[in-house]
Amino acid sequence: MTQLNRRQQALLEVKDFSFWYEENIAPLFQHLNVTLNQNEVTLLMGASGTGKSSLALCLNGLYPEAVEGIASGEIVYNGKNIMEFEKGELTQEIGIVFQDPDSQFCMITVEDELAFTLENIKVPALEIHARIKKILKAVGMEGFEQHKIHELSGGQKQKIALAAVLLLKPEMLILDEPTANLDPVSSLEFIQLVEKIQKDHQISVLIIEHQADDWLELIDRVLVISRDGRLAADDVPMQLFTKQKQLLEQEGVFLPGDYSSQPTLRERWIQTEPSRKRILSIRSLSFSYRNHEILRKVTFDVFAGEFLVIAGENGAGKSTMLQLMAGLLSPKAGNVCLFDRPLAKWKEKALRKRIGFVFQNPEHQFITDTVYDELTFGMKLNGVSDQEMEKAAADLMEQFHLTPYRLNNPFSLSGGQKRRLSVATVLDETPDILLFDEPTFGQDAGTTSELMDYVMDLKAKGTAIVFVTHDMNIADTADNIVVLKKGKVAFSGSPDSLWKQKGLLYEARLRMPASVRKGKGELHGLIH
Amino acid sequence: MVSSINPSLKMFTVLIPGIVLGLTYDVFTPLVYLMFILVVTFTMTTIPLLRWLKFFSPFLLIAAGFAWMTMLYTNQAFSGGEVIFRLWMLEVTTGSLQTGLSVGFRSLCFGALSLMFILTTDSTKLMLSLMQQCKLPPKLTYGILAGYRFLPIFRHELKILQQAHRIRGVARARGIKGRVNQFQRYAIPLLANGIRKAERVAIAMESKGFTGDPDRTHYHKMIVGKRDWLFFTLMIGALITVFVLSYHLGYLEIFGRSFG
Numbered sequence: 001m002t003q004l005n006r007r008q009q010a011l012l013e014v015k016d017f018s019f020w021y022e023e024n025i026a027p028l029f030q031h032l033n034v035t036l037n038q039n040e041v042t043l044l045m046g047a048s049g050t051g052k053s054s055l056a057l058c059l060n061g062l063y064p065e066a067v068e069g070i071a072s073g074e075i076v077y078n079g080k081n082i083m084e085f086e087k088g089e090l091t092q093e094i095g096i097v098f099q100d101p102d103s104q105f106c107m108i109t110v111e112d113e114l115a116f117t118l119e120n121i122k123v124p125a126l127e128i129h130a131r132i133k134k135i136l137k138a139v140g141m142e143g144f145e146q147h148k149i150h151e152l153s154g155g156q157k158q159k160i161a162l163a164a165v166l167l168l169k170p171e172m173l174i175l176d177e178p179t180a181n182l183d184p185v186s187s188l189e190f191i192q193l194v195e196k197i198q199k200d201h202q203i204s205v206l207i208i209e210h211q212a213d214d215w216l217e218l219i220d221r222v223l224v225i226s227r228d229g230r231l232a233a234d235d236v237p238m239q240l241f242t243k244q245k246q247l248l249e250q251e252g253v254f255l256p257g258d259y260s261s262q263p264t265l266r267e268r269w270i271q272t273e274p275s276r277k278r279i280l281s282i283r284s285l286s287f288s289y290r291n292h293e294i295l296r297k298v299t300f301d302v303f304a305g306e307f308l309v310i311a312g313e314n315g316a317g318k319s320t321m322l323q324l325m326a327g328l329l330s331p332k333a334g335n336v337c338l339f340d341r342p343l344a345k346w347k348e349k350a351l352r353k354r355i356g357f358v359f360q361n362p363e364h365q366f367i368t369d370t371v372y373d374e375l376t377f378g379m380k381l382n383g384v385s386d387q388e389m390e391k392a393a394a395d396l397m398e399q400f401h402l403t404p405y406r407l408n409n410p411f412s413l414s415g416g417q418k419r420r421l422s423v424a425t426v427l428d429e430t431p432d433i434l435l436f437d438e439p440t441f442g443q444d445a446g447t448t449s450e451l452m453d454y455v456m457d458l459k460a461k462g463t464a465i466v467f468v469t470h471d472m473n474i475a476d477t478a479d480n481i482v483v484l485k486k487g488k489v490a491f492s493g494s495p496d497s498l499w500k501q502k503g504l505l506y507e508a509r510l511r512m513p514a515s516v517r518k519g520k521g522e523l524h525g526l527i528h
Numbered sequence: 529m530v531s532s533i534n535p536s537l538k539m540f541t542v543l544i545p546g547i548v549l550g551l552t553y554d555v556f557t558p559l560v561y562l563m564f565i566l567v568v569t570f571t572m573t574t575i576p577l578l579r580w581l582k583f584f585s586p587f588l589l590i591a592a593g594f595a596w597m598t599m600l601y602t603n604q605a606f607s608g609g610e611v612i613f614r615l616w617m618l619e620v621t622t623g624s625l626q627t628g629l630s631v632g633f634r635s636l637c638f639g640a641l642s643l644m645f646i647l648t649t650d651s652t653k654l655m656l657s658l659m660q661q662c663k664l665p666p667k668l669t670y671g672i673l674a675g676y677r678f679l680p681i682f683r684h685e686l687k688i689l690q691q692a693h694r695i696r697g698v699a700r701a702r703g704i705k706g707r708v709n710q711f712q713r714y715a716i717p718l719l720a721n722g723i724r725k726a727e728r729v730a731i732a733m734e735s736k737g738f739t740g741d742p743d744r745t746h747y748h749k750m751i752v753g754k755r756d757w758l759f760f761t762l763m764i765g766a767l768i769t770v771f772v773l774s775y776h777l778g779y780l781e782i783f784g785r786s787f788g
């Protein structure tokens with residue numbers, strides 16, 4: 001291990017640092033003492049809501065000022081307190097790539113976006129063109145100058161975001177869940193790019209990430225922030241992932257597959273076979289939007305008690321497929337039948353009772369002011385008596401750990417609580433089929449396994465479950481997987497038979513889950 | 529070509545005739561200038577005719593509406609002349625007919641000028657030029673550019689919200705009260721998300737070294753050159769010519785005062 005030799009010169013020292021968003025509330029994190037070194041790659045982990053992103057912004061000096069928060073303690077960069085830096089000076093030393101590819105650009109074309117960065121640091125106009133060309137080559141996006149950013153794929157957007165930050169020639173790079181929005185292969189490509197850049201430029205990298213698996217080759221050290229905002233662990237990955245498993249589980253951190261002694265996700269639940277009762281049947285379904293074909297002749301069935309995963313790269317038509325299955329969109333050709341009756345022939349009210357839909361962003365689903373009202377909204381519409389309503393709501397709140405928040409505004413809940421409430425709202429009457437759009441996106445280990453527990457319980461009771469997801473560990477637990485590629489069904493069958501088709505996996509930009517991959521050396525063999 | 533003219537100067541070149549024509553109350557002046565604008569639009573830009581018509585047709589309707597209303601309800605000061613016809617209680621005189629037509633043509637001039645500007649100007653270049661020529665602060669111009677990127681995202685979010693409400697069994701709102709309620713339900717999540725996204729973009733911009741300092745280099749140097757001044761001279765020169773012509777022919781009328 002080379003870590004010990006590398007640990008030489010301190011780049012960033014955090015000393016007894018605490019941060020509050022407002023006075024009189026508990027600090028987001030407190031009394032942090034940590035030193036980040038030159039040319040060291042550090043992984044920062046912790047449950048969602050522990051302030052990892054806020055810490056990143058404190059490090060490059062934008063917080064607490066930008067949110068009018070309060071901080072105590074000090075952060076020292078290269079021997080100088082960060083408070084002493086001029087505005088805009090420190091951000092050049094410490095560059096950040098953010099999670100959401102859609103809200104980190106301000107210009108329309110790639111060239112203008114990169115020029116914006118260079119203009120900020122007053123690079124002479126004549127040098128700008130050459131610098132842009134060079135950096136695009138470095139991130140593997142040569143010739144994309146005139147492309148419009150909003151037309152790029154998620155993976156390409158993140159590469160541009162990385163290029164923009166690298167133009168600042170930072171000493172340190174912070175990556176805040178940079179691959180959360182990407183399909184499995186794009187995600188792996190981005191990680192390999194970071195690895196190459198780190199080696200070429202010898203810069204320090206701080207990575208914030210829930211899933212450590214793919215970063216393992218790269219990281220020297222892991223930090224864990226506990227739920228109460230303290231530094232719970234600071235160690236080399238080997239030590240941490242083998243000796244402190246209990247701590248990690250308690251803090252809601254995913255253990256990398258290589259270190260996990262737990263049964264794989266799919267062995268956690270008693271497998272229940274789907275019945276032969278057909279709930280939803282999709283027959284040669286086609287859909288287009290503004291003369292652009294999105295789905296073409298898609299055919300498959302969903303049975304009672306089946307857990308079906310729809311996978312595929314960004315833009316393959318997965319979300320559109322789900323919306324068609326819920327009857328939110330009408331097909332151009334072919335049809336979707338619920339119990340052998342086309343969705344269009346169902347009464348809206350009856351349809352909504354039988355089909356539940358959980359959106360990617362839970363906030364989109366909230367329409368009332370309290371958790372209780374949110375849970376009883378559907379019951380009120382259906383004229384359920386007050387007593388029954390009270391009991392059903394109490395049961396749901398109990399089951400989803402929401403009882404203490406009965407009168408809270410749904411928007412004020414934490415990320416995990418919002419996710420639980422969004423699932424609970426569709427369960428007021430047991431639907432026949434539940435559709436989920438990326439339900440585990442951005443969730444920590446605790447919230448994810450909780451959600452999967454509910455879902456598997458419902459499945460055992462005979463509800464059909466459909467997930468759209470990029471998470472191959474979850475896909476592995478499904479009864480069946482439908483892979484969409486450019487709007488067509490490229491595969492339909494069991495996970496095990498899918499994992500055998502390597503060519504197809506790569507073309508659809510999917511990967512084997514970590515548990516299957518273990519010991520097969522797929523990580524590098526696939527792309528190189 | 530109009531599309532390559534410096535956007536800031538183009539804006540003034542279009543605004544000046546728009547305002548000056550607003551003062552004329554005769555038919556001849558705006559009509560002649562309108563024809564001139566159309567000639568410029570179809571010889572010096574590459575806007576396809578159909579696309580132009582699509583945008584211009586609403587202006588035609590509005591202009592016709594203005595003209596009709598002005599004709600029927602002309603201010604006493606301009607409604608002299610013989611009575612041409614009577615409509616119920618209203619008398620239409622030669623004076624009011626002239627004022628009506630003038631209003632119509634002026635509106636069309638304004639519409640045609642606006643279209644010439646909008647359809648030939650790139651939003652990024654406009655902002656860069658406003659920053660470089662008019663010394664608008666970068667915080668404002670880059671803020672507007674970032675906001676511009678949000679428009680399609682907002683539309684997408686609204687669509688998702690509508691779907692989410694449908695899933696929850698909320699029927700489409702009926703009546704005014706229902707509409708107001710529905711608006712409230714959409715407004716809060718849309719605003720909450722909008723504010724959050726705006727904050728994120730602001731932080732991302734600052735992370736890329738943006739401080740709002742007007743002292744910055746400019747990759748795309750926006751300059752005002754000979755061609756730009758030529759265009760300015762052409763448009764303003766034509767305006768003056770039309771006024772002079774109109775004066776000599778005895779048509780010119782400004783604020784109801786005849787200069788013939």
